[in-house]
Amino acid sequence: MSNPYKEIFRVPGAKGFSAAGFFARLPIAMAPIGIVAMLSQTRGEYWIAGAVSATFALTNALASPQISRLVDRFGQAAVITPTTIISIMAFIALIVGANQDWPAWALFASAFLAAAMPSIPAMLRARWTEIFRDRPELNTAFAFESAADELVYIAGASLSVGLAVALFPEAGMLVSTIFLALGTAAFALQRSTEPKVRPVESGVSQRSAIRSRPVQIITLALVFVGSTFATAEVSTVAITKELGQSNAASLVIGVYAIGSFVVGLILGALNPRMQLHRQLLIAVSVLAVTSLPLLIADTVPLLALAVFVSGVAISPTFITAFGLIERRVPESMLTEGITWVMTGIGIGMALGAFLAGWVVDNFGAQNGFFVSVAAGIATVVTIALGQRILAGGKVEAAMGPLPQPAE
Incomplete structure (x- = not known):
């Protein structure tokens, strides 16, 4: 019996966008716990570490659907490029702020802006849907993405905390930000598999x-x-x-x-x-x-x-x-x-x-x-x-x- 996972990756470009997307979405798991690990060590207070992390997570939860709505209207590369740049610069500010003992309001502001990070798992599933729409292979592709999400949450959180403890407090967040920058750039550059922007269907507001x-x-x-x-x-x-x-x-x-x-x-x-x-x-x-x-x-x-x-x-x-x-x-x-x-x-x-x-x-x-x-x-x-x-x-x-x- 043929391997269905091998079959879905025969599609030109599938391996490339999937690999790039894996690294681009690692910050989903790395950033929230990385903020806690970083600030709890540099500030010595868990309450501010948890509050800043919650600010990022909850703001991102509310902002991501709005960013994705823009993606549906204007295309992936056109939207995720500027939003990712904002997120990267805000993460850098947060790292510097933790290291240089910036005031609390600056940390919260940085976390708020860092929440512009787009939902890469949604973009990945949209690309698979574009390739396998109304075909049984789409179920296999979604299964792969669910398994990859599990792996990201297992590896990402452990990596973020491990780096912060083993090297220096900001290490986990620094690596997370690098993954976000390089992974998203590689993902956005692969235009051949990017879903087409579709007009709103007749009768749908x-x-x-x-x-x-x-x-x-x-x-x-x-x-x-x-x-x-x-x-x-x-x-x-x-x-x-x-x-x-x-x-x-x-x-x-x-x-x-x-x-x-x-x-x-x-x-x-x-x-x-x-x-x-x-x-x-x-x-x-x-x-x-x-x-x-x-x-x-x-x-x-x-x-x-x-x-x-x-x-x-x-x-x-x-x-x-x-x-x-x-x-x-x-x-x-x-x-x-x-x-x-x-x-x-x-x-x-x-x-x-x-x-x-x-x-x-x-x-x-x-x-x-x-x-x-x-x-x-x-x-x-x-x-x-x-x-x-x-x-x-x-x-x-x-x-x-x-x-x-x-x-």
């Missing part, structure tokens, strides 16, 4: 993609899914610390990502024929059920096993969610639609970390996983109630019924 009902449903669902990530991390750290084995936290979190990584690659190779909205309902149902063993994992080996099992449905959820966005959102809004869904994941991670931390502080480490269980149930309810809309036609389901001509 120029309003934001977030007004699309499928985008709203999937984004809300992935807010809940994102909260399970942060809950797993916060609760794992708390439980391993309580058990006197704090060093095991990174291993357990790594196992969580490995489960998702492996199952995502397998699903991409199989290309199931079931309708995507039903695949998504199954995936989130598995996600909810597999969160239950976390509640009774009271040793590190049991925790690692439970976390591995709970991660198996994450990549399938992402693959089918992005596949539905490709089918249910007008082509002229594709990049923005994908970015809104990714923004939902980021918002969910922020909310999940807060809620899990509050539960751990007030009810104990083991009870933090109740947030995962509640989020899993909420995800299933959201997708189940949205089945009819997610199963609808592309433009009609996305933007509402088209106006009918007068009799």
